[in-house]
Amino acid sequence: MATNAILAETIATIEEIAGDELATLTIERVVMGLFFSGVKLSSGHAGACATPLKTIPEAVCCPSSAFAMPFPGKMRGRPAADLLKEAQHPNGLRRAVGIAAMNALASHCWGRRPHPDVVEEANIDAFDAANIRPGQLVVVVGAFAPFLRELRKRGQPFFVLEQDPETLKPEEMPFYRPAEEAPVIVPQADVLLVTGTTLINDTLEGILAAARPDCCKVVVGPTVGLVPDAFLRRGCSVLGGIRITEADEFLDVLAEGGSGYHFFGKSAHKIVLRTCRPGEMRGEAA
Structure with a gap:
């Protein structure tokens, strides 16, 4: 698997911001849930990543799973820097845990150095932050049920690119386009979610590169962390992620098969990182 440049750049930024402190941070807890995986650091910060079960054939075979995840029972106390490297592992399960660790470290880094060109807004949905105007063509990558429902309600023109059409409802199928059509569909977008x-x-990387320069690019989900540098370089103006406020409670929910419906407003809340508007200072929310 080729190096993921966005992940590589994010890791490098985390290493730069954390500096020597990175070597002192260890893993306190790791959970691999049905929908999300999560990591808590010795600093108390936590991060999450979607668990990619559908794409992992190893998940159905115990011997293969043992090979895929060689560290169960041995992660507590490991250097956070070691788990950070897993974010670029070719195995999906290991990568998910690595990205969760990366996002926990990103949360730690945001406290040390918020990005000067970005405003953080709490308890706002990335969909709303995108400020979609009537008539704009929206391209949604992934079956975001709330997004699709709102777009249909508004009568907004849109397409949804999805690898698995079975995740879509019958009324959403007229808007469906196979993921393989991204090079044709994405350049048409006024707003890309x-x-x-x-x-x-x-x-x-390829999806963002295919979008027009004037397209509003939004990346959203708990897999998105609080170090926006690599996304900003690729023209993203809105990142929708989460801030985990009660790490252990959050991980308990993941361990019991919970999803966003179970942790939002309780152990975590939605946040948006968006680029500053002209004349706006970081930390000022309109």
């Missing part, structure tokens, strides 16, 4: 899980399957 992309699932953060594209970081796991290495498709995000």
Whole structure:
């Protein structure tokens, strides 16, 4: 598997911001849930990543799974820097845990150095932050049910690119386009809403590159962390992620098969990182 440039750049930024402190941070807890995986650091910060079960044949075979995840029972106390390297592992399960560790470290780094060109807004949905105007063509990458429902309600023109059409409802199928058509569909977008899980399957780079320069690019989901530098370089103006406020409670929910419906507003809340508007200072939310 080729190096994922967005992940590589994010890791490098984390290493730069954390500096020597990175060597002192260890893993306190790791959970691989049905929908999301999560990591808690010795600093108390936590991060998450979607668990890519559908794309992992090893998940159905115990011997293969043992090979895929060689560290169960041995992660507590390991250097966080070691798990950070897993974010670029070719195996999906290991990559998910690595990205969760990366996002936990990103949360730690945001406290040390918020990005000067970005505003953080709490309890706002990335869909709303995109400020979609009537008539704009929206391309959704991934079956975001709430997004699709709102777009249909508005009568907004849109397409949804999805690898698995079975995740869509019958009324959503007229808007469906196979993921393979991304090179044709994405350049048409006025607004591009992309699932953060594209970081796991290495498709995000190509999707963002295919969008027009004037397109509003939005990447959203718990897989998106709080170090926006690599996304900004690729023209993203809105990142929708989460801030985990109660790490252990959050991981308990993941361990019991929970999803966003179970942790939002309780152990975590939605946040948006967006580029500053002209004349706006970081930390000022309109």
